[in-house]
Amino acid sequence: MRSVDAAGLSIGDESPPRIMGVLNISKESPYDPSVFDEPDAAATYVDSELIDEGADIVDIGLESANKRFDVLSAEQELTRLETAIEAIESVSGDAVFSIETRYHEVADTALSRGFDMVNDICGFADPKMPEVCSEYDVAVGKMASPPDLTRPGAIENVDDIYEALAQNGFTEKTIIDPAFGGWSEEKTLADDRETFQRLREFRGLGRPILVSINRKNFLRSIADRSTEEALSVSLAATSLAVERGAHVIRTHDVAETRDAALIGDAFTPDRPSHHLTTDDDSQVTAEELDVTTSAEAGRHLDRLGISSMNDITDKSIIHTLEIDGLSRSAVTELSTVTAKSDSAIVTAVESESGREANLDSDSQSSGIFLAGTPASLDAIATTVDDSVLTEILTSITQQISR
16 A cells, blocks of 8 residues: 655655545535635635644635535636635645645646645546646545546446546645545435445555545435434444445534544554565565455555465455354364365363363253355355255355455
8 A cells, every 4th residue: 555745744654544625616516615606715724624623635626526516617617716826825733735636727827826735526527637647746536436527426336436537547746535425416325335335346456545535325315314313323423434445534513523533543453564675675575365256366466566366366265164063073073074185173062060071971052153255154054954054154144245
């Protein structure tokens, strides 16, 4: 996982989660507290409500990306950009300033006049956008979108998000955004929930991840909360997102989101890594990948240019089961079959005294610890003759493969 330097702010696995506060120079934007069209008031808001509350990045939008509104032209965005530039010039606090746009002309002008990074909501649909960002050597957020400047985030099939992020390539400082939210009529709340569930998959692209989940419908609907009541669900999801690999959290609720992100980070398992320089000055690195499913393993193989072979992806994941209540004969058969597979089994048989005994005791099994790859567990399920074992293991392996 590479880290990205955004105007001196490190973003990646080795850095704390970064908070991106939001300022909108747009009357169409849906969240009123962040909407300003007067520079001094906007600057005051940025200082007091964003930077002072813990925002590392301030993302300034010039128009609403809501599909109900007409798309502004680059010229119209440039007119609003003047207000944004005046605002950041009046800000006293220290932050990385990001311009949210889909147009390379707007990005170019903003970067030349004080902005530090770009948040491209159309994912390089403007083919000159990566060129501009590379010329200025700035970080750029790339949101999953079709190659259409009028349809930001409109990826209806969750399986297509990964490919949408990869299209048109990356700059050296690209941060990826899987595009949560109702960007098209066809996209459902279930699609967003599946995307969130599969968030680790996007780590396969080897780039830092940005998520914008603040008070989003796919979270609010779970707890039946209105937008105004949805802070708590956003914070719960923020901690989960960080634990699943998110590096930048875009939010209107900066202080609370910062706290939730820090909690998620504190309980994220360490990912062991080691870096060294050899005698001939070559750089050698090793890191444990955050992989919990075969699909996630396959994404990393794709990034490395290795064909996703089932035996490799399956062997990268171990599932551990506890099975209780089997008959002695079923335990014996399971032990025999497991010994010929890549799985491992430990059995305990409870004697009359309550202590462990060997399998040739007349007592029934009190517990089985079975660990194996998806493939090895499936092989056991199809090999055993005991009908109870077959049903249990077949059900488990089918659930694992979902």
